[in-house]
Amino acid sequence: MTAVAVTEQEWPAGWAGEVVVDLGAVRENAAALAERAERAAVMAVVKADAYGHGLVPGARAALAGGASWLGVAQLEEALALRAAGIGAPVLCWLFAPGQDLAPAVAAGVDLSASSPGAVAQAADGAARAGRPARLHLFVDTGLGREGAPPAAWPDLVAAALAARAEGAVEVVGAWSHYAWADAPEHPTVHRQTALFREAVALAEAAGARFAVRHLANSAATLTNPDARFDLVRPGLAVYGLSPVPDLGGPARFGLRPAMTVRARLALVKEVPAGHGVSYAHQYTTTAPTRLGLVPLGYADGVPRSASGAGPVRVAGGRTRVAGRVCMDQFVVDLAGLPGAGTARAGDEVVLFGDGRYGAPTAQEWAEAAGTISYEVVTRMSARLPRRYVGEAP
Known part of the structure; x- marks a missing residue:
């Protein structure tokens, strides 16, 4: 199978987030x-x-x-x-x-x-x-x-x-x-x-x-x-995507996930220990850290039920949503990530994709949200632009 890598340099001008379909x-x-x-x-x-x-x-x-x-x-x-x-x-x-x-x-x-x-x-x-x-x-x-x-x-x-x-x-x-x-x-x-x-x-x-x-x-x-x-x-x-994840992931059946959902950090800021994050402060920082703001929320299809659990790849590693998913945005705590110290606004955040390069998958989001991968991919809002790669010549 051919691989299609989506790089940071390919970001369309002005887009804060997108769905890439291979x-x-x-x-x-x-x-x-x-x-x-x-x-x-x-x-x-x-x-x-x-x-x-x-x-x-x-x-x-x-x-x-x-x-x-x-x-x-x-x-x-x-x-x-x-x-x-x-x-x-x-x-x-x-x-x-x-x-x-x-x-x-x-x-x-x-x-x-x-x-x-x-x-x-x-x-x-x-x-x-x-x-x-x-x-x-x-x-x-x-x-x-x-x-x-x-x-x-x-x-x-x-x-x-x-x-x-x-x-x-x-x-x-x-x-x-x-x-x-x-x-x-x-x-x-x-x-x-x-x-x-x-x-x-x-x-x-x-x-x-x-x-x-x-x-x-x-x-x-x-x-x-x-x-x-x-x-x-x-x-x-x-x-x-695998309809029988308990029996095997996509690779077992010769399949490759076609959808990647990604965004760019809208803001990176330093906060002290004990700083509450997002509504109701369901997450509180335990040490001085850097927070990243992801400009996608449940209006874009990010499950609110994955608050505090949805996995993302950012700053060279993986972390989870910090606190509640909001309508248009959520926060990640960059503490402990390889690139936390140099992370800046505009850096790529991958919510899910085909699992290569350490990115989460739709199945992982399904598990975090207590649902199925069918819902994860179909709920991605039309507000989120689609970009197509891998088209036949």
């Missing part, structure tokens, strides 16, 4: 996932602005790496991909009753259906778009979110096949989603896989002919060959 890493991750998926195609999930990495750049990089489908949650995301000229198959799985589906159908966006009402809504959109809607029927095998439960699955299949007979829809796929894929041997995983097979068999006996059957998310793609079927749907792994 599109080369996204491409390499998609290629690694395609290799692991073997005969199954790869749907790169690019919902939520590609997990904070940028919807269109992330989608293009994943397709360049070997993904052949894209997955999104919202209609606006699907239409933004089409507006950008991306013609790959796109599946969109969330829309509200009464929402106009005609633009998505006209753009050739595949839609998920969890109920006969959703089938009727898609058929209405198809009538106004002048072309059949492409449907993936969702069976709830145990997650309890979207999808028809097994008892309602026959009605969903019947509604879809009736709409197909009328020329209103094409029944393209069948799919479901795991509740516990990050624990590959959990009994729910085996039960959901079996229920999915049963639901597909029932639908095929009724006359459905699915082009794609898909169940595997990132965790199942990496750990469960029985879940791959015709198509896998990795999300987090496309961006180089």
Whole structure:
């Protein structure tokens, strides 16, 4: 894998902080996932602005790496991909009753259906778009979110096949989603896989002919060959993060984190021992020291729940947030760091990246904040500029 180093000299003028996205890493991750998926195609999930990495750049990089489908949650995301000229198959799985589906159908966006009402809504959109809607029927095998439960699955299949007979829809796929894929041997995983097979068999006996059957998310793609079927749907792994950190980090699965979040110190100052830091003085200096002010806060996506715990690399070493994370800023105590004595405003602070050069990772921030790495990367605010490196020549 190629390495992309971001140096202090590359700072854009006037930026106090930024998100650097390595599109080369996204491409390499998609290629690694395609290799692991073997005969199954790869749907790169690019919902939520590609997990904070940028919807269109992330989608293009994943397709360049070997993904052949894209997955999104919202209609606006699907239409933004089409507006950008991306013609790959796109599946969109969330829309509200009464929402106009005609633009998505006209753009050739595949839609998920969890109920006969959703089938009727898609058929209405198809009538106004002048072309059949492409449907993936969702069976709830145990997650309890979207999808028809097994008892309602026959009605969903019947509604879809009736709409197909009328020329209103094409029944393209069948799919479901795991509740516990990050624990590959959990009994729910085996039960959901079996229920999915049963639901597909029932639908095929009724006359459905699915082009794609898909169940595997990132965790199942990496750990469960029985879940791959015709198509896998990795999300987090496309961006180089491990969905099963207790089983191994990104490197174990041939992945490389694509996002680096960094800032520049806005201020460095000397304070005496016993000096309180940030709101409520949850941190107090124990000796004379130098404090550094980082101009990023929870408005930028830095978790407030990581107050006093979020790791950063600064002044040639690693330290943690001192005191509370504020809306626009947090403080670090530079005591004991190799470069503490020469630190100055403008020096680089790395919140997280790919772990090279001693930088923290998104997983470490997740642990500090009591959350998951998915949330860490997706919560990075649009207020924080994105810069892309590693683009294809």
